[in-house]
Structures are given as C-alpha cells and as structure tokens.
Amino acid sequence: MAIKIYNTLTRRKEDLNPGAPPLVTFYVCGPTVYDYIHIGNARVFIIFDVVRRYLEYRGYDVKLVQNYTDIDDKMINRANEQGISVPELAERFIQAYLEDVSALRVRPADATPRATEHIDDIIELIERLLKNGFAYISDGDVYYDTAKYSDYGQLSHQKQDDLLMGARVEPGEKKRSPLDFVLWKQKKEGEPSWDSPWGEGRPGWHIECSAMSTHFMDDTLDIHAGGADLIFPHHENEIAQTWGADRRPLARYWMHAGYLNIEDQKMSKSLGNVRTVHELVKEYDPLDLRFLILSAHYRSPLNFSGELVVQAGSGRQRLQEMVANMLNALEDAGESAGGHEEKLENALSEARSRFTGAMDDDFNTADAFGVLFDLARSCNIYLKEGHPYNRPLLEEALGFYREMNEIFEIVDISTPRGLDDEINSMIAERDQARASKDFATADRIRDELQQRGIVLEDTPHGTRWKKK
C-alpha cells in the first residue's frame, strides 16, 4: 500500500510516487534567523521531522534540505536595532535554532544552506527569468511579471483577478501589477549587498528557495513543505519562479502544517503571546512538547497552553511507565514460554498493521498514538498476568516501541541497566524491614531514595526501581 499525502496543490490525498524511488527529495522552508524560533515554528519542524523519519521507516531514501533565510528586511532591521551586523545576527540565531530543535529532538537536515551562500545561484535564476520574459527591471529592482504566468494562483487556488481585488497598492510602486514581487532589490545605504548585472543589491525573499532547491535537487522536488501561511504568497511565488526560469513544476507534493494558536488566540507580537522554544524548554519537558504537537493531525489548527502541555505530559508518562516496567521485567525474564503470550502476540501484530495504516494515511499521528496506547494496555496486562516472563516476547514488544520511537521520539527507552550497589543494598535493607513489618524504616528508605530520584514499586515479583 502506498503512502497517501494531502497535496495542497490538488486539495486531495494522493499516493506518494517519487520521481526516482527510493529517493525522496524533500525541501522544508526554514527559519528567518532574526530571533528565537517560537512554538509555532517548532510545530512545523517537528511535524516534518516525523514525516521524514516515517518515510525512512517505510524504506525511502530521504534527502532533506532546509534553508536558513539570513538576509531580508527583518534581518536588516533587527541587526540595526541591536547594533550588530547581519551576519553576526544570523550566526547567533542559527546557533540558537540548532540548540532549540536539538532539544526538541528534531534531526538536522542533510543540507542546511543559507541564502547568502547562494547569491550566484539566485542571480543565475533571475537571469533565466529575464531571458524568458518572466521578469522585468524597474528602476534598479527586478520584479517577477505575474501577468506572464497564467497559472499564478494555482497553489492558493485564487484567480489572479480575485487576488488583485484584495491586493493593496502602495504609493510609488515600481511594479507593473500589485501581484508582482521583487526578485532583486536595489541596494539602500547601509544594507548588505552583492554585485549583480543589475547593480548592487540583495535578493528578494522568495527567490532563495527556488534557487537553493534547484542547486541541491536539480529537478522537480518530491515534497515541498512549510507552514500554512507560506502558501501565499511565498510558495506561490516559488512555483512561478521555477516555472518561469526552468519550465518545470517546483514540487510534486505540497505539504502545509496547520497553525498553532496560543490559548485560542493567534500568536502575535502585538498580543505579546509569542512563546519561544528557548523559554518553553526550560519550563517543560521537550518530549511533552513533542507529544502535544503530534497528538493532533498536522493539518489541523492546534491550540497551545501550559495546561495542554501538562495534559500531554500525563499521557506520555503512561507510555514512559509502561516501557520502564517492560525493561524491568526483562531482568528476570526467561527463554521459555509461560503460557500467556498469545494475547500480547496478537495485540502486537494488530498494532503493527494499524500503525502503518494510520501513518500511511497522510501521517495520522493522532491515530497512531491510539495504537501505541492500546498496545501499552496489552503490555501492562501481560506484565500482570504473564509471569514468568518470556524474554523474546518482551524484546519483541520493546522492539516495536523502539521502532515507533525512532519516528516519534516521545519516550526515553534506555537499555536495561545493572543495579547500583548502594541502591541495591538499600533496597535489600528495606525488603528486610518490610518482611519484619518495620514499615517506619521501610518508608524512611523509600523516602531517601525518592530524594535521590529513585522511585520504588513493590510488585508481586519483587521490588522494582526506576528513575523519576
């Protein structure tokens, strides 16, 4: 069965048919590095991190490119505000970005180009556009001529006339049409600039992604992704540029992540409710943030609040506990069958197929989470009824969660570890105290260990411990 992807271009779910399987070329629009990323940005990066991992899980060879926008108006303004250069600003927030997404367990892309490293590619692309008649020079700026591209509006499903109705006309425009957008901006005093056939200047925002994706992939991308707010005009413009310059579609499948709201309100600077990842990871477990984001479908709007993070954390804890209990059970598991394996075996094979079915259907992570929880119950029942435990079965079930975690990364699955001698003897001491009904001593030892982050659980098969 093929993976189905909802394509913004066609507004339908389509079977994934990459151009050169098993290769999947995948381009995600990255951050403008003028500030810390916020939780809405993080949603995008987490979602497509999971998409990438799932494609790999399904046997595809994914080549992921994600850019940094390190030159644009926001960069220049912010650098001026802070009295530093644009490259200094970029360097600082690229580092911050890397720290933030690393905390969120987002794996780095295979290539992470910066716009300023590809000025030559950008200039060449603009030259092709001029040569093909899709661009014009106006008073030192170069603009894309949207009137020349009849399919303009295909991604956002807007007619040019309708777009024109809503367009705002700035006084003193150098554009022929309000829909035209700048490819190359003439230098202003004090701004970073590069030489070009049209004089000193800098690239417009949209052109970099067309140029870099062409540089790295060289042909129509399999998947191009970003936040929903990039559909128009950013991605629309990228399509127009690549078509005008190279007469090919930029991408086969367009994926867009839904918005994230903060306490039912749009996140915005004027409302003062922007939550940066930098701050949030200090306050919450990054895995809880990941879990919350993946608990809704990626195209749906997602509400964010501290309360919801805590709620997500409680759910995630259930999986975390189950895994810890399974690892504990491994310590005294044997090789032979104990007679209670069948139910768990059935649950496992059902989980596998349900899981793939959910994820194949446009990456339905919420549905997939349901599978993880259902199987967790089966595992817990086995832990309750299946003693003496069967090692191969425990390993198999844990193996499933390891595979899932390779995709979602929402629990810590550490390998079984030996008991620290001191902890071991304290537990033995407590067991003795309990045996002689000296509960005061037993509780004292339990409290002591708790202080050190060790939680004890008395099970019918002996005392277990785990780290809090």
Added chain:
RNA sequence: GGCGACAUAGCCAAGUGGUAAGGCAGAGGACUGCAAAUCCUCCAUCCCCGGUUCGAAUCCGGGUGUCGCCUCCA
C-alpha cells in the same frame, strides 16, 4: 468582497455511509502495610434544520458559530 478550513464528552483528539479509537481529568472497584504502577467498570448519539439512504458524525442543501488566507507572520 473573493477563496478556504473547522464545529465530536469537563479538556485534548481519531474516525468520510453500517449503529462513536485513544489520552487527560473524574467516579467506583481490585491489588498494596501504606504508596507507586497497573488492571476492571462507569462517563458523548457527534452545532442546528431539512433532504438522500434500509441505514449518516460521515453524502447533499440551508442556517449558526469559530478561524485562516487575500499585507515578504511557520
């Protein structure tokens, strides 16, 4: 004005024709010296109205509500 999305229990959230996954919170029970963890049970007829159908949360029409894009905000 144009285009579009969404509306499922206290909260989060799947489910696109056959009589509502899962999680959180809550209630009761089991286990436990107590606890922790866990298990069992309980907790919705799917915004409203009409239609199609043997049968609809799921399709169609009409409402109502919320939100988004059309302003280089992911």
